Amino acid sequence: MESRIIFHIDVNSAYLSWEAAYRLQHGSPIDLREIPSIVGGDQTKRHGIVLAKSIPAKKFNIITGESIHSALQKCPNLTIVPPSYSRYMEASEAMVDMLRDYSPYIQRYSIDEVFLDYSNMRKCYMEVAHEIRERIHKELGFTVNIGISHNKLLAKIASDFKKPNMVHTLFPHEIREKMWPLPVEDLFMVGSRTKKKLNSRGIYTIGDLANTDRDYIYSWLKKPGLLIWSYANGIESSPVSNLPPPVKSVGNSSTMPFDVDNKKEAHLVLLGISEMVGMRIRDLGQRARVVSVSIKTHDFFSYSHQRKLDTPTSSTNTIYGIARKLFDEMWQGEALRQFSISLSELSSDDFFQLSLTDLINEKDEILDKTIDKLRYKFGYNSVIRSSFLHSGISPIIGGVIMEEEYPMMSSKF
DNA sequence: TCTGGGGTCCTAGGACCC
DNA sequence: TCTGGGGTCCTAGGACCC
Numbered sequence: 481m482e483s484r485i486i487f488h489i490d491v492n493s494a495y496l497s498w499e500a501a502y503r504l505q506h507g508s509p510i511d512l513r514e515i516p517s518i519v520g521g522d523q524t525k526r527h528g529i530v531l532a533k534s535i536p537a538k539k540f541n542i543i544t545g546e547s548i549h550s551a552l553q554k555c556p557n558l559t560i561v562p563p564s565y566s567r568y569m570e571a572s573e574a575m576v577d578m579l580r581d582y583s584p585y586i587q588r589y590s591i592d593e594v595f596l597d598y599s600n601m602r603k604c605y606m607e608v609a610h611e612i613r614e615r616i617h618k619e620l621g622f623t624v625n626i627g628i629s630h631n632k633l634l635a636k637i638a639s640d641f642k643k644p645n646m647v648h649t650l651f652p653h654e655i656r657e658k659m660w661p662l663p664v665e666d667l668f669m670v671g672s673r674t675k676k677k678l679n680s681r682g683i684y685t686i687g688d689l690a691n692t693d694r695d696y697i698y699s700w701l702k703k704p705g706l707l708i709w710s711y712a713n714g715i716e717s718s719p720v721s722n723l724p725p726p727v728k729s730v731g732n733s734s735t736m737p738f739d740v741d742n743k744k745e746a747h748l749v750l751l752g753i754s755e756m757v758g759m760r761i762r763d764l765g766q767r768a769r770v771v772s773v774s775i776k777t778h779d780f781f782s783y784s785h786q787r788k789l790d791t792p793t794s795s796t797n798t799i800y801g802i803a804r805k806l807f808d809e810m811w812q813g814e815a816l817r818q819f820s821i822s823l824s825e826l827s828s829d830d831f832f833q834l835s836l837t838d839l840i841n842e843k844d845e846i847l848d849k850t851i852d853k854l855r856y857k858f859g860y861n862s863v864i865r866s867s868f869l870h871s872g873i874s875p876i877i878g879g880v881i882m883e884e885e886y887p888m889m890s891s892k893f
Numbered sequence: 894t895c896t897g898g899g900g901t902c903c904t905a906g907g908a909c910c911c
Numbered sequence: 912t913c914t915g916g917g918g919t920c921c922t923a924g925g926a927c928c929c
Contacts, residue, residue, distance in 0.1 A: 494929095527897050549895035590929045671927050703903065704926075725901090726928095733898060772922095780896075786922065818897090878898085 488627040488635035492644035494521040494592030495532035498571045501621035517559035546832040587720045597720040609647045633716035635730025660687030731822030732756045739815035751876035758796035767792035768823035773806040776818035785810040795844045
């Protein structure tokens, strides 16, 4: 365990790079990475936020997550392109496949970040890192930063140093010089709220935090405080894990193109989301004991309501019934822009269970499974509830999974 | 028509029990 | 007439990540 060699491979401006590479490969004369550009959601659907920005766009102080409206005020001739998640997934997979040439110990941390354990390998880690960097650039058409250290935390921080297309190290003896001078918000798990708190007590750099008394931090910020204190001191020891962590919850949400102000439409939206979370949880072979509904008002105020069930469920109708009840109990009549349903406290479906409730629900579950099969085979909209007809509301609502409806492109990556 | 979607983990406070 | 003190379960909300 001592002296592992860990790589953190981070795709530079991932969505934007992938979009740029794809467009170049398909004959576009423009490289999005060289002009002020962003990948952004659809403003007409009220999804108008910045998902990724080019380095020239960054020069205009455009930040990921801000509204496109505000980005356009900073840079009026900004080029905006829509996201294509399924293509990004392919690009990501192509990269992971290449990384398997270098180590069997690979952890896919997100669509654009991978940890790789290069301990006890014959070749020099620095040479290998540069080889990986160059191969991704030449063979896949996009660039990455690679951070190297003895643990994942330091490797991840190192990959965030100067970009793009670079390899950096951050070994323990380099912490004082390379990490401690950084602003405290550059530390993993220090977000805007914690930055504010820390600043308010005179802690501005990672070094300031590292050299604050540990017990003082704990009494003040509790467990999360202890975590960031350890990180500031470079302490972290989790393994590079090949297996994806078990799923703890399944949820979908949707921001509607227009505010919903009546119960009937709200219920229909909840039904559409129930169809999606229900299908997903059945696909996982799991059931859930907790159903939670949350809503966001026109004024961006959000609140939630949840209920624990006596028996875990995976039935769309049961989920919907509870979601509707929860909604009716909490809704104060405000105009609503977003709805979400989340299922948690999951348990496996594969054991035999006998209860009265199961017998009652058996028909429902057989129906769900039949519909799932049809939808997987013929598309999500091949079977829809009649209540959605002419409603203007999608019969299955939720997230990026819908994108997979599009036919798969032949992979150029 | 400014502000997405999918997650994990933690804490506070109330209910309830002994 | 001064009101303990654990412990567990549940819910709501908030912080963080990509």
